[in-house]
């Protein structure tokens with residue numbers, strides 16, 4: 447039976463980064479314990495909570511790939527991802543409690559347990575406790591190695607914190623570290639991006655994620671870029687063409703160092719691809735716990751309320767505050783297959799999709815292939831590796 451992934455959301459941060467469009471907040475540390483207790487309660491009681499919230503009625507996990515028993519029999523779990531927010535802010539005992547609740551509730555061996563961490567929160571005592579709790583992968587929010595960029599972005603850490611934290615993690619026994627970089631931060635130049643890439647490569651992480659700055663109303667920097675102003679250095683944000691160039695520099699440098707580019711934003715040393723995140727792109731089932739956490743059963747998607755206080759109050763009251771709940775139509779499932787599948791550099795097998803969905807897709811990609819945006823090989827279609835920085839054009843075209 448295919449194993450599911452579990453995502454745990456910790457929506458707390460020390461400050462709010464200027465580019466951040468996540469539902470995270472800066473709260474008193476006294477709110478951590480009740481939150482963790484609520485998450486453990488949700489994990490242990492999820493079957494009853496979901497049933498009461500009306501989730502799972504569509505059958506879920508149907509189709510040959512999934513167990514027919516979902517959701518009222520426990521699926522086995524093999525990956526856990528504790529994200530946020532800044533979950534490394536929590537006392538490690540809280541992380542241990544949540545992982546213990548998962549082990550006590552679900553079958554299966556946890557093969558990949560990822561913790562998102564920010565460099566300034568790493569201490570030897572904590573790192574030792576993370577490993578003892580079963581965490582074997584750390585996803586590190588570095589974003590840049592250039593202090594001027596980190597300051598402008600409102601990050602808490604500086605380059606020196608990265609050099610302090612990485613040896614602590616290695617000494618604690620973490621053998622799988624992922625680094626995040628953002629292309630497009632204020633004050634970033636070709637030279638400073640080159641510096642960040644070189645310094646990242648010198649630290650030899652097993653996995654790298656490179657994200658382009660997202661520009662939308664949801665962050666203070668995004669709002670300033672769209673609406674004007676000078677407070678968050680919007681005037682110093684690189685152009686779209688520069689961001690595309692930075693992305694291509696990352697592609698070239700990471701490829702030359704033996705990193706496998708397996709998803710638009712992700713590179714890994716062989717064997718270190720994120721097992722958990724691959725489930726998202728492959729449309730495999732996962733459960734999310736905590737405020738704002740999303741879940742997918744194969745036929746339904748749902749999400750908890752974002753507000754952490756409302757979430758805690760609801761779980762304490764024996765209710766699950768499901769804010770969004772959608773039973774997928776065949777059309778939306780097909781769209782997901784295309785959009786999520788094409789994010790993976792291996793591409794998608796149109797023959798499989800045509801068989802499963804009873805549609806004809808083959809001709810649909812011909813204009814994109816003629817424009818050099820995708821490659822067709824037998825029944826496989828994939829984004830053209832040298833045109834990935836403009837992959838949005840493919841997605842826009844597919845939406846027509």
Ligand code: SF4
Pocket residue numbers: 458459460461462463465466467468470530531532564587
């Ligand atoms: S640390 Fe991450 S989640 Fe928290 S404010 Fe910054 S970008 Fe957002």
